[in-house]
Amino acid sequence: MSARARELFGLLPVSLLVVAGFAAVLATRTADVQDATLTYGAVFLGLCVVAHLFIRARLPDADPYLFPLAALLAAVGLVLIYRIDPELAREQAQWFVVGLIFFCGTILLIRDHHVLERYRYLIAAASIALLVLPRLPGIGAQVNGAFLAIELGPIKFQPAEFAKLGIIIFLASYLRETGDILVRPRLRPLPFQRQLLLYGVPVVLTLLAILVLDLGPAGSVLLVVFVASLVAVLRERPSPKHFGPLLLVWGLAMLMLIFIRDLGSALMFFGGFLALLYVATGRLSLVGVGVTMFFGGAFFFANQVSHVRDRFEIWLDTFSTERVLCPSTGEMTEFVNCQGYQVAQSLFAQADGGLFGEGFGRSLIEAPGGSILIPAPHTDLIYSVLVNEAGLFGAAGLVGAYLLLVFRGFKISMLAADGFSKLLAVGLTSVLALQVFVIVGGVTRVIPLTGVTLPMVSYGGSSLLANLVLLALLLIVSDSARRERIKRGGLV
């Protein structure tokens, strides 16, 4: 079976899922299945077939599983959003159509992804500009204390979603070029005195710092790992001038903490950066320096920036019943019923789901009388809604679908012949996977909850658009990689 035929067959279960999902939701709503459910399934399938035909024409050798997996996720998202609010689902469906146009547009425009390398500094500058936009007066908008969106007339837009693509493209290109010279192994070992200096001084200084500054266990570990990684980097021959842009990325991540006040996006960007750095150089020591610098910075800002500090406090003391002043109502309330409300309710909803869930459309999102039981059910907490309705099995299935998507992305990277293609595929896939980890980890209390979308599933135009463009880029890389392999007879 050809790759494209496999893709087409992959879409069949997806449309079945859409029909079944909508039928379940409608059945609990109106007690009988309407023709509408079949229409939804048919329209969705139609759209996917159009996209499939387009891929068939333009990227005949692209990976056959990526698109059906993405369609599956989008289908799950549509059903869940429909269940929460049919009006939002209609909007999301429109965004899906627009997204497919972007998807096809990207494939049409970028025949060869290597052209992106030529514009890498332009792309980097544009991405940084996009990140700063929400902070600009007039168009910037604050959502839950974080600056993530801009408002242009009626359209609300989250530029960070696109900035993540730009930054990955830039880093892939930059690291392809400098990865080899960033650090180079020494040909001869250092003389003894230099070795003594290299190892001795940091050990003494670290011990002193721990004793004098009284860092505590977490801080001490962080410092030791940092110094050890730094020494490991310095042992080789680091190229100072090529480190500049990397420090810039670190600074950018920190700036995001301060300016955009969003830990989740910062984690996503910096994580993607470190993933690329590791793949490009193969040096764990660089990752060690990066991770410790990030956490050091994050802990520092956790104490400095109140929004970030609040997020940490909510994460650690979710169920605290201490009475605190609630900023949203101005009254004294128990912490768990104000600041901790979102995370606590997320976990309560998941507890209600159990193994198999309560069934599509049966989740309790609003209390009678209108008080919200699952805040932001269509965006941040959509995963909690899924656990509630489809249970642990449904949620594990979703995470499994993401993992398959990530697997295909990494597979593309491994098949690709040139460094830029490899790094681009790895970077795009990693940033998507990290986004899943940040939001699902947030609502399951693995890490502090910050508002990023669940890729392809959450409601939100910019997110869906950006992820479909990401998918298009992956398919482009995949097409060229697989074509070359087929040419060489390595892929049947």
Added chain:
Amino acid sequence: MNRQIAQLFGLFVVLFAVLVAFTSYWSVLDAEGLEDNPSNRRALIREQKIPRGLILASDGRTKLAVSVPRGRGEDRVYTRTYPTQGLFSHPVGYSYLRNGRISLERSRNDALAGEEDEFESIFTGLEGREREGLDVVTNLSVEGTQAAQAALGGRKGAVVAIEPQTGKVRVMVSIPEYDANLVPSDFGRLNRDPNKPLLNRTTQELYPPGSTFKVVTATAALDSGELTPESIIDGSSPKEISGVPLSNAGGTSFGPISFTDALTNSVNTVFAQVGEQIGRRTLVEYMKRYGFYADPQLDYPDEQMIPSGIINGDGDYVENGFDVGRVAIGQGGLEGEVRAAPIQMAQVAAAVANGGRLMRPQLTDRIVRKDGRVAERIEPDLQSTVMKPETADELTAMMSRVVEEGTGTAAALAGITVAGKTGTAEVGANREFTQPWFIAFAPVENPRMAIAVTVERTTGQGGTVAAPIAKTVLEALLGGGG
């Protein structure tokens, strides 16, 4: 590069596994903990959407609690109303979104709310059935409850009637009662009321049991072989007990007297000596067999029951160091004073009535599905064997004398023989009030009902105040064919 890519993929596999692990923890492993979290209102709200099961009296017809739908379609919720108003308020309790739930509404909540496990709920979903609550049929007698409430006549107090062979609780009346229908609107007032209408005096309040406790002392003395009903003891008054003189009621001096006569006339000095003779250890041992020192094993919320026992001036339960002579007559001092909940004293009477076998008290008879099928029948369950059957026979004979010719003649029923024991504890700062008691069972030949009656802070004796109430309730319960 491919090696690094593979390693990176491994990292993501681990990260995603962590996500699934945490999801499992919240959704399955710790789900119960989260459901019990007081901030979690999901269960309460969901249950509002389900018609809660009925609570019915023992006749299976009289509705004690019903659910009434309000609103339409998606917004339809059910609220509880209590057709019998205050009559069954203490055993039944209330269930409201804002006020929570108490009493049977709480202890039988799983059945009333139609709680299902994972697999059952899948079937319910597949069959398209709406989840609904199960009905709870109680053992509570309408006639008995009405009679008890009427007989107390507004005086603060408690009446508990139990079937000795089965442990079925037929009457649980605590005055003042409250109208559960008013809880949503008047909760603050009910909570602040100095008469404590929300307090179930049968299980949540401890009183000095006075001379009714002599039944416990007598059980210990007879069953341990220390005495027989015919043993002769010096009943002169006053007598020095623990270094302090103790007098009989009215100062009557009886001289040498049989143990049976001592119970008939409730002779304090005899029982104080008996207490000293059997000792603290034996007395506490028998108290525990009767159920003292532990919550009643009733199908009722733990929060609404407290153990009876010997309590010192600091409010701690003690098992030694107390003045055993005074505890033996239902009193005590700062080192330890015996205090009992009315249901505990009803259990004392029930254990004697059932040949020494104490049955676990049960408010619920059965749980019934909407289609009439019985989902669960609560079978009689032995709580403990308190004494030998011969001891129970001896005690029954002694207690019969109390009603025939002793302090409890006011409880005598026409055509039905009653065995009982009166008690009158002095309470108040200057001992200006009394706490009259009467515990009894009937008919003597084949006991079908045991009862405990007490009135709070009043004047008068157990024989004149409490015994007539017991008589009225026993008549209502036994006269109508039980």
